Amino acid sequence: xxxxxxxxxxxxxxxxxxxxxxxxxxxxxxxxxxxxxxxxxxxxxxxxxxxxxxxxxxxxxxxxxxxxxxxxxxxxxxxxxxxxxxxxxxxxxxxxxxxxxxxxxxxxxxxxxxxxxxxxxxxxxxxxxxxxxxxxxxxxxxxxxxxxxxxxxxxxxxxxxxxxxxxxxxxxxxxxxxxxxxxxxxxxxxxxxxxxxxxxxxxxxxxxxxxxxxxxxxxxxxxxxxxxxxxxxxxxxxxxxxxxxxxxxxxxxxxxxxxxxxxxxxxxxxxxxxxxxxxxxxxxxxxx
Amino acid sequence: xxxxxxxxxxxxxxxxxxxxxxxxxxxxxxxxxxxxxxxxxxxxxxxxxxxxxxxxxxxxxxxxxxxxxxxxxxxxxxxxxxxxxxxxxxxxxxxxxxxxxxxxxxxxxxxxxxxxxxxxxxxxxxxxxxxxxxxxxxxxxxxxxxxxxxxxxxxxxxxxxxxxxxxxxxxxxxxxxxxxxxxxxxxxxxxxxxxxxxxxxxxxxxxxxxxxxxxxxxxxxxxxxxxxxxxxxxxxxxxxxxxxxxxxxxxxxxxx
Numbered sequence: 052x053x054x055x056x057x058x059x060x061x062x063x064x065x066x067x068x069x070x071x072x073x074x075x076x077x078x079x080x081x082x083x084x085x086x087x088x089x090x091x092x093x094x095x096x097x098x099x100x101x102x103x104x105x106x107x108x109x110x111x112x113x114x115x116x117x118x119x120x121x122x123x124x125x126x127x128x129x130x131x132x133x134x135x136x137x138x139x140x141x142x143x144x145x146x147x148x149x150x151x152x153x154x155x156x157x158x159x160x161x162x163x164x165x166x167x168x169x170x171x172x173x174x175x176x177x178x179x180x181x182x183x184x185x186x187x188x189x190x191x192x193x194x195x196x197x198x199x200x201x202x203x204x205x206x207x208x209x210x211x212x213x214x215x216x217x218x219x220x221x222x223x224x225x226x227x228x229x230x231x232x233x234x235x236x237x238x239x240x241x242x243x244x245x246x247x248x249x250x251x252x253x254x255x256x257x258x259x260x261x262x263x264x265x266x267x268x269x270x271x272x273x274x275x276x277x278x279x280x281x282x283x284x285x286x287x288x289x290x291x292x293x294x295x296x297x298x299x300x301x302x303x304x305x306x307x308x309x310x311x312x313x314x315x316x317x318x319x320x321x322x323x324x325x326x327x328x329x330x331x332x333x334x335x336x337x338x339x
Numbered sequence: 340x341x342x343x344x345x346x347x348x349x350x351x352x353x354x355x356x357x358x359x360x361x362x363x364x365x366x367x368x369x370x371x372x373x374x375x376x377x378x379x380x381x382x383x384x385x386x387x388x389x390x391x392x393x394x395x396x397x398x399x400x401x402x403x404x405x406x407x408x409x410x411x412x413x414x415x416x417x418x419x420x421x422x423x424x425x426x427x428x429x430x431x432x433x434x435x436x437x438x439x440x441x442x443x444x445x446x447x448x449x450x451x452x453x454x455x456x457x458x459x460x461x462x463x464x465x466x467x468x469x470x471x472x473x474x475x476x477x478x479x480x481x482x483x484x485x486x487x488x489x490x491x492x493x494x495x496x497x498x499x500x501x502x503x504x505x506x507x508x509x510x511x512x513x514x515x516x517x518x519x520x521x522x523x524x525x526x527x528x529x530x531x532x533x534x535x536x537x538x539x540x541x542x543x544x545x546x547x548x549x550x551x552x553x554x555x556x557x558x559x560x561x562x563x564x565x566x567x568x569x570x571x572x573x574x575x576x577x578x579x580x581x582x583x584x585x586x587x588x589x590x591x592x593x594x595x
Contacts, residue, residue, distance in 0.1 A: 067508070069431045072423030075416045075479065079438050082476040086453035093456055103459065145346040146353045159350070161584060166357045169580045170537045172557045173573035177360035180367070180375065180565050187363060187375040194376060217356070249343050270444070278446020280540050285561060295448050295540075302452065302544075315452050322445050 087319070093312035104308050112309030116317075121297065125317070128293040131208065132276035135215040136223075139272045140265060142216075143223035148257060150224075151231045160228065167221035175285050178214050179205065206288040214282050219275060223268040230264025231257070270329050274322055294318050361577060368570035375565065384567040388575075392568065398556040402536055405467055405552065409474035410482075410531035416475070417482030417531075418524055422516055424483070425490045426498075439480045450477050451544035458545065465547030473545045474535045481534065482527035489523025490516075526590035529583065 097107040150159045166174065181187045182204035189201040204210065234257075242256045258265075280295035287293070294314060301311035371381035388395065424435045442450065454473050455465075463469060497519070501511045517524075539554040546555060560569050 068423045068426040069428065070423070071419040072427065072431070072435055075420030075423075075483065076435065076438055078416060079442065079476065079479065082454065082457075082472055083442050083450070084438070086457035087449070089457050089460060090449070090453045142349065142353055145349040149346040149350040153350075157588070159354075161588060162354055162357070165581055165584045166361075168533050168537075168584055169361070170554065170557070170573075170576050172539055172554055172561060173364070173569075173576055174361070176557070176561045176565075176569055176573060177364045179561065180364055180570070181360055183565055185374065185565060187367070190374060190376045217360075220353070220357070274444060274446055278448040278540075280448055280543070281558065285558075295446075298448060298452055299543075302455070308456065311452065312456065315449055319445060319449055322449075326444050 090312045090315050090319070094309055094316045096309055096312075098307050098309050100306070109309065112307070112313040115307060115310040116297075116313055121314075124292055124294060124297055125321075127208075127291070128277060128295075129321070131212055131215065131291075131293065132273050132279075135212055135219065135276050136269045136273040138212075138216050139220050139223035140227075140269055142220060143227050143268055144258070144261075144265070147224050147227040147231050148253075150228060163221050163224050163228075167225065171218055172281060174218060175214055175282060178210070178217065179286060182210070205286045206291075208287070208291045210286040210288075211283050211291045211293075214286055215272075215276050215279065218282065219272040222271040222275070226267045226271060227261065227264045230261045230267075234260055266329050270326065273329075274325060277321060277325070278318060361573075364570050365574045365577065368567060368574045370567060370570075373567060384571040388568055388571045395553075395556055395568075395572065398551045398553045401467060401550060402553040405470050405474055406532050406535040409471050409478065409535050410528050412471075413475045413478040413482045413531040414486075414524060414528045417479050417527060418486045418517075418520060420479070420483040421486035421490055421520070421523075422512070424487055435483075439483055442477065443480045443484075447477065447538075447540045448544075451541040454541070455544040465545060465550065467550045469545045469547070470542055470550060470552065473541050474531075474538065477538070477541055478531040478534045482531050485527040485530060486520050486523040489520050489526075493519050522590055526587065529587055529590070533580075533583070 093104060094112050095108055095110065096104040096112070097109040098111060099105050146163075150156055150163070153159055179186065183189070184201045184203065184205075186204075188204065189198075192198045192202060193200075238256060238260070239252050242252050247255070278295050279293060280299060283291050283293045283296055284299075287296075294317075298311050298314050298318070301307045301314065367375055367377075368384055369380050369382065370377055371383065372378040420435065420439075424432055427435070450473070454469070454476070458465060458469050498511060498515055501515045506514065537554065538552075539558060542552050542555060543558070546552065557569065557572065560566065
């Protein structure tokens with residue numbers, strides 16, 4: 052009887068194991084939840100020109116960013132993030148499908164994991180080295196006399212897009228890989244036996260069955276892209292400033308902290324909307 | 340069903356897309372000229388990196404200090420969190436899940452900015468310590484999820500058996516739960532370490548003037564323009580990454 056009680060004590064609800072997680076929860080509350088609330092609060096305070104704030108309610112932070120300039124930055128950020136997520140999915144679906152059924156599955160997966168774990172700055176640098184104004188291709192063109200002065204391949208929106216796709220493609224392949232791997236192989240065999248072409252199998256069997264994987268792959272690219280800072284800072288031009296650059300500029304150069312907090316709050320809200328639309332929207336469609 | 344030729348071609352192109360730029364960087368780290376035209380093999384950029392680039396190594400040391408300390412704390416707290424989530428009550432699981440999921444999904448820059456504002460408000464001087472706090476914060480949800488995935492993989496009745504055989508809670512924890520979770524704990528440690536060593540954006544906001552990490556150093560060098568020394572650093576970092584990815588191959592499935 053004592054044994055029985057002990058067992059139910061430890062495995063049923065309220066087992067006392069909760070205390071193991073308490074430090075985890077307290078840590079995230081102090082260093083994540085509270086700071087995020089502080090940002091929201093800061094966006095409604097008065098700017099101190101020394102940097103920092105004065106404890107007085109004000110919506111000047113929002114007024115400072117309520118103009119066409121910032122609207123353009125927000126729209127550009129959403130569009131560039133959306134396009135890069137879409138391109139990543141278009142590449143990632145066939146690639147992960149191929150890897151799951153390949154003879155060299157483990158090796159190919161490793162080839163995707165390595166860039167996933169490679170420092171993102173050196174991956175950005177690789178493209179600057181190749182496409183930059185003093186880069187490899189310009190050097191080749193100049194030396195062979197094809198052009199007289201360098202060609203500006205980067206420092207524009209196309210370069211930002213290219214390098215976002217390059218950076219985040221592994222983020223899209225990995226969740227798709229695991230969702231395709233979970234599918235029953237027999238599903239495809241049955242479809243083929245019933246006379247489906249490969250094309251039909253891909254579009255009618257594979258895609259509908261990995262909808263959730265596609266949604267999470269999309270979110271894994273779209274949301275980090277929304278907050279990207281280094282990529283537009285290093286390879287973007289005058290017209291490719293994104294939300295991340297504006298936050299940093301307001302914090303470090305303009306020293307307008309309420310404005311920085313206001314932009315961050317809007318980014319936070321955009322993210323929450325994206326998560327609700329994609330994750331919950333995806334789930335609802337699934338259950339219907 | 341065998342995937343068709345089109346998917347094969349796309350896969351090959353994607354792999355080339357991943358590796359060609361990196362390979363170019365590696366090759367040109369052995370170039371004797373400073374500009375990106377091949378003039379002959381040379382190790383002089385590595386020589387320069389190892390003999391007259393003390394400031395780069397100091398930033399590397401900072402990265403290692405933060406990386407090791409933050410991943411140890413992150414793994415310990417994340418593992419305890421995973422165990423509590425695995426065995427705790429339903430209501431508790433819900434709280435844990437929400438607290439984990441939100442930092443997991445929001446962009447890094449928000450974590451960076453909010454911690455900068457938080458530390459400044461409390462008059463905490465920005466240093467390696469604030470970077471350490473930030474790194475534990477953003478890597479903990481990953482370590483928790485990785486260990487939890489591992490725990491979910493195994494049969495809960497083994498723990499029940501331990502209790503039936505008279506194990507106390509702490510014995511069950513030490514002799515059953517932790518050993519079972521070990522592959523996940525190892526994977527989580529290396530995930531946290533990699534996240535920490537690679538992080539740029541969050542560190543950018545919470546680093547002080549004397550606490551530059553390697554990614555911050557690389558960022559300011561890259562901003563300045565291309566240089567064969569960056570190619571040499573990239574090659575060494577890449578070697579480290581490949582070595583780690585190969586060594587940890589079998590733990591990969593706890594991460595994805």
